[in-house]
Amino acid sequence: MMRAKKAFGVSPIEEPPAxxxxxxxxxxxxxxxxxxxREGGPVDVFVRDHVRDSLGVSWGFSREVEEGGFLFGxxxxxxxxxxxxLVVVTEVIRAEHTEEAPDALVFSPESFASMRRHAEAKRDGASILGWFHTHLVAGPEDRGLSVVDRDLHFSTFRRPWQVAAxxxxDPARDPxxxxxxxxxxxxxxxxPCAVEVLA
Known part of the structure; x- marks a missing residue:
């Protein structure tokens, strides 16, 4: 008696629980x-002190075009x-191969490929927590995510704990x-997420 061949199938791999x-x-x-x-939605963000310094003060961001990158931790x-x-941001890297403009930042497929190579090379179990980008702002009304930013986040960073920074x-007052x-x-x-800095 001949056995019927099983059809080829693909099953999703379950992520281990956090x-x-x-x-x-x-x-x-x-x-x-x-x-x-200090208070926010379902995700609390903790950043290491050096990440705070990079994003908040020491990195020389452009005052003419938006820039961005990726968050790990x-x-x-x-x-x-x-x-x-609870997400702990331990590292932030600048994206490569982006298209930058004064009011937009576009990650290319090469940007994401470079990010994945970085993550694989680390081998320390760090997760891709999300992404960051700059806005060049003139006033308080400019200090939020755009529709394009929200679309990118929902289509690309699909885990419930992934964040957008x-x-x-302010070009006149940077940093x-x-x-x-x-x-x-x-x-x-x-x-918005609640944010705290870890030493």
Whole structure:
């Protein structure tokens, strides 16, 4: 008797669940980050002190075109509130192969390929937490994500814990005039995240 051949099939691979962790177990708190949210949606963001310095002060961002890159680090479930995510940004890298303009940033397929190569080379288990980009701002009304930004996030960064960081660069006051905000999905919206700095 001949056995019927099984049809070829593809099944999704389940990601292991994020480990439970308390906020206090993430480490000691660093310097305050003025202007960032202390309360927010379903994701709390923790950034290492050197990441805060890179995005908030030391990186020389263009004052003429938008720039961006990618965020790497750890993902945890909040042991005290398991419906919440805790993400720890341990590294931020600039994107390569982008198209930059005064009011837009476009990541190319090569940008994402370069990011994946970076992630694979690290071999430390760091997750791709999301992305960041700059806006050149003139006033308070310019300090939010655009429709294009939201579309990019929802189509590309699909995990519920992935975040978008917006670095608002006031060209006349840079770097003292920079504001950094993080956003995560909540249903069909991107909402501000609570942010703390870790030493």
């Amino acid at each position: 480990p439970l962790r308390t906020k206090s177990a993430l480490g000691p708190r660093g310097r305050a980050w003025p202007g960032v949210a 750890e993902v945890h479930r909040d042991a005290d509130a398991p419906s919440r995510w 917006l670095v608002c660069v 003292e005039g920079r504001e950094v905000s993080f956003f995560a999905r909540q249903g069909d919206f991107l909402v």
